[in-house]
Amino acid sequence: AQSVTQLGSHVSVSEGALVLLRCNYSSSVPPYLFWYVQYPNQGLQLLLKYTSAATLVKGINGFEAEFKKSETSFHLTKPSAHMSDAAEYFCAVRADTGRRALTFGSGTRLQVQP
């Protein structure tokens, strides 16, 4: 069965600093991996996804993530944080069954300090 671990339930950075949100996964088949963002009182919005093409994936709002098979990781980065990046971020892996459901990590809340 697949699983996702997000290290750090809260991350705080200064505006302009590097953002690094960590995600490790387990999957018995080549995974599809996703990062979603959730702003307060809103639904989830796709940031980026890895579907076995390029290992470095670029998403919206300047975010990117690198798939590292040897480390079973899919960490999310952004070179320079902006106040508007404050939100909760979820890493997810597609289930390795026919249902196509997602297994989510527990989430990381990103705070951006002025």
Added chain:
Amino acid sequence: NAGVTQTPKFQVLKTGQSMTLQCAQDMNHNSMYWYRQDPGMGLRLIYYSASEGTTDKGEVPNGYNVSRLNKREFSLRLESAAPSQTSVYFCASTTVNSQETQYFGPGTRLLVL
């Protein structure tokens, strides 16, 4: 294109009451899902429907039932609400052509007293 819509946005129930959460999508997607979101636990799958006419249990199905009314609509019913069902409920949909991307509704916040 409204995407995925959910009603109601917010609901308060007393223990033992029943209610149905509605979800509809206008993207012609085959698969639809119900998740619940609880603090520190991410989203967990309640039920899903791979296609019209089919439904199956997810990770946390106890206390819930679903109906895939047609291709567009997928409802979640709580027959006898319990405080443990206080949560935020999200509906999502996807199709093969979307490369597994799931599109989420805005959520229904449910409080069971």
